[in-house]
Amino acid sequence: MAKNKKSLSYELIKGIVKENPLFVLVLGTCPALAVTTSAFNGLGMGIAFTFVLIMSNVVISALRKVIPDSVRIPAYITIIASLVTIVEFLLKAYTPELDQSLGIFIPLITVNCIILGRAEAFANRNGVLASIMDAIGMGLGFTLALLLMGSLREILGFGTFFGINMPWIREGGLRPIGILALPAGGFAVFGVLVAVFNKMNHRWYSRKPDDIMDRRNYPGSISARTDSPFISAESASAGTEAIAIAEGSVPESMTEPGERSLSSGERK
Amino acid sequence: MQEMFKILFSVILIDNLVLSRFLGVCSFLGLTKDLKNSMGMSVAVIFVMLVSTAITYPIYSSLLAPYGLGYLQTVVFILVIAATVQVLEAVIRKTMPPLYEAMGIFLPLITTNCAILGVMLINIQESYSFVNAIMNSLGAGLGYTLAMFLFVGVREKLETADIPDAFKGLPSTLTAASILSVSFMGFSGVIENLFG
Numbered sequence: 001m002a003k004n005k006k007s008l009s010y011e012l013i014k015g016i017v018k019e020n021p022l023f024v025l026v027l028g029t030c031p032a033l034a035v036t037t038s039a040f041n042g043l044g045m046g047i048a049f050t051f052v053l054i055m056s057n058v059v060i061s062a063l064r065k066v067i068p069d070s071v072r073i074p075a076y077i078t079i080i081a082s083l084v085t086i087v088e089f090l091l092k093a094y095t096p097e098l099d100q101s102l103g104i105f106i107p108l109i110t111v112n113c114i115i116l117g118r119a120e121a122f123a124n125r126n127g128v129l130a131s132i133m134d135a136i137g138m139g140l141g142f143t144l145a146l147l148l149m150g151s152l153r154e155i156l157g158f159g160t161f162f163g164i165n166m167p168w169i170r171e172g173g174l175r176p177i178g179i180l181a182l183p184a185g186g187f188a189v190f191g192v193l194v195a196v197f198n199k200m201n202h203r204w205y206s207r208k209p210d211d212i213m214d215r216r217n218y219p220g221s222i223s224a225r226t227d228s229p230f231i232s233a234e235s236a237s238a239g240t241e242a243i244a245i246a247e248g249s250v251p252e253s254m255t256e257p258g259e260r261s262l263s264s265g266e267r268k
Numbered sequence: 269m270q271e272m273f274k275i276l277f278s279v280i281l282i283d284n285l286v287l288s289r290f291l292g293v294c295s296f297l298g299l300t301k302d303l304k305n306s307m308g309m310s311v312a313v314i315f316v317m318l319v320s321t322a323i324t325y326p327i328y329s330s331l332l333a334p335y336g337l338g339y340l341q342t343v344v345f346i347l348v349i350a351a352t353v354q355v356l357e358a359v360i361r362k363t364m365p366p367l368y369e370a371m372g373i374f375l376p377l378i379t380t381n382c383a384i385l386g387v388m389l390i391n392i393q394e395s396y397s398f399v400n401a402i403m404n405s406l407g408a409g410l411g412y413t414l415a416m417f418l419f420v421g422v423r424e425k426l427e428t429a430d431i432p433d434a435f436k437g438l439p440s441t442l443t444a445a446s447i448l449s450v451s452f453m454g455f456s457g458v459i460e461n462l463f464g
Contacts, residue, residue, distance in 0.1 A: 026438060029297070030382045034290035074350060077379075081343040089339070104389045107342040111382045113294065183288045184449040191442030195434040202434075 011133040015141030017204065022145035023197035027113040031105045032146055033186040039162050042150025044098040045105065046143025048087050052109050053118060053142075054135040055083045061123040061131035076119045081110045114138065145193075152189055157181030272403045274463040275396070279407035281455040285383055286415040287448060291408075292383030296416060297441060300423050306416040314409030316378050317387055320345075320352045321405040324388050325398055345388050350379045383412060419448060 021027050031049070036042045059079050060067075067075045088106050091099040099106065109115070118138055123131040151161060157180035159166050179185045283289055286296045292313070299306050324345050332338055357375045360368045378384060387408045391401040422444050431440050 026297075027294075029293045030290050030386075033293060074347070077346055077350065078343065081346050085339060085342055088342070104386055104393060107389055108291075108382050108386055110342055110346055111380045111385050113380065116380065179450070182449075182453065183290065184446045184453065186290070187442050187446035187449055191435075191439040191446065194442065195439035198437075198439070199434045 008130060008133045011130055012137040012140075015134075015137035015139070016144065017141075017197070017200060019138075020141045020145055020197060021114045021138055022142055023194050024201060025114075026194070027117060028142065029190070031108060031112065032142075032149065033183070033190060035102055035105050036146055036149040036153055036186065036189075037157070037181050038101075038154045038160075039147060039150040041098070041101050042146035042148075043143065044091075044095065045102055046139070046146040048091060048102075048106060049109055049112065049114075050136070050139025050143055052080065052083045052087055053115050053139045054132060055086075056080050056115055056119055057123040057131040057135040058128055059083075060119045061126060061128045064124050072124070073116075073120075076116060077110070080115055080119070084110045114142065149186075149189055149193060152193075153180050153185060157185060270463055272400060274459060275400055276403045276407040276410075277462070278459045279404055280411040280414060281452065282459060284411045284415055284452050285387070285408045286412055287445070287452050289386070291386040292381055292412055295381055295383075296412075296419065297438070297445075300416055300419045303417075303420050306420050307413070310409070310413035310416050312375050312378055313381065313383060313412055314406070316349070316353060316356065316375070317384055317405045317409045318402065319356060320349050320384060321388060321391060321401055323352060324348050325391060325401050328392055329398075341389070341392060342385075345385055349384055349388070353379050383408070415448070419445065422448060 015021060017024075019025060022029070022032050028049075031045055035045045056076075056079055060076060084107060087109070088099075091102070091106060118134060122134045126134070155161050155166060156177050159174075159176040177185075180189060279285070285291050286293060295309055295313075299309050327344065327348065328338075328341060332340055332344065353375055357368075360375075387405055391404055394404075396404055423441065426440055426444055429440070435443070
């Protein structure tokens with residue numbers, strides 16, 4: 001990744017469709033499912049998340065030569081947790097009702113796979129400016145994804161959009177589909193959107209999402225953690241470039257959610 | 269006593285960790301491909317959940333809260349969880365090899381599992397007593413196990429199903445999770461009537 005350096009604008013736009021963190025990389029699913037009951041919550045969560053991501057990328061890329069390699073994961077987690085605490089204070093002070101509705105999912109930004117993943121994959125190896133671009137792009141992708149999910153669930157589930165009643169959903173006409181606002185609807189909407197993004201990626205970039213998922217680049221995600229044999233084999237050959245969070249080896253039968261097995265013969 | 273059981277059962281069935289609170293969804297989707305791995309992960313989650321509740325709860329109530337340092341909870345909890353996982357792994361490997369065999373490989377994955385931090389925060393938020401907090405953690409772990417166990421069965425059937433191309437893989441899994449979540453909605457009201 002460090003070899004073929006891409007332009008700043010590429011870093012900015014790749015997060016929106018091609019490497020959308022939520023629908024393509026399938027990271028950060030917990031907050032995405034839980035807070036998207038309304039478009040406003042989705043947007044708020046996205047902005048809070050983007051702020052943490054930008055700040056953590058800046059701090060980590062600035063400190064990347066100072067933090068010793070062996071303790072970098074705990075150091076990153078501490079930096080991220082402190083930033084999350086700052087965001088929590090800001091939300092409590094300026095938008096108390098958003099803070100109420102997001103609840104524990106604000107502190108849980110700390111363990112969001114995307115932030116640790118970007119820290120490890122990008123901020124650790126690139127300068128501050130490129131890291132900011134990367135964070136803005138990824139944050140934008142995540143925010144748009146949450147906004148999309150939130151809007152769909154709010155419009156179809158409650159018949160409102162940002163709290164404003166939709167004119168065509170009213171008594172005697174079309175009625176809201178209540179289940180979409182419930183947890184079950186969250187899973188269903190997410191499933192449909194992942195399918196749509198699969199299709200879009202296939203058409204626009206003529207590649208399957210499997211090819212974009214780069215295990216080495218997402219140590220915080222399930223894929224990297226469950227594919228530690230893969231990583232340790234690689235780190236033996238590639239030096240410090242790849243690390244394994246997991247010390248023990250994990251059976252190879254476990255793979256990324258949504259990842260098709262290599263032997264299925266569908267790959268292009 | 270009644271309150272304890274009320275918390276235990278409602279967190280297993282109604283506020284199920286995965287299916288209605290959306291905590292630990294990553295591992296739920298990633299590890300439910302076969303029974304052995306999912307059960308190993310579940311045992312590890314229950315174990316770490318209980319131990320880190322037993323550690324974080326006293327830290328919060330005796331160190332952070334009295335001195336007005338409650339806002340440090342996120343930083344402190346995540347560090348405690350990370351340290352707990354490391355220590356537990358070493359201790360279990362040394363003293364209980366069969367248990368380590370069963371869950372050892374999943375322990376390091378747990379640090380960034382949002383279920384653990386989430387449950388710690390819920391315990392504080394709901395201002396449970398120590399015993400109730402332990403019950404809540406136990407129930408959350410058991411609920412996670414139940415959801416994993418059920419979903420492994422569902423996914424085995426999905427493997428052989430004929431699904432449209434775009435829905436293969438994750439989308440069909442999520443749709444199945446949605447249906448499982450609907451079935452858990454049927455439990456609402458049961459607890460109130462049992463313990464009401």
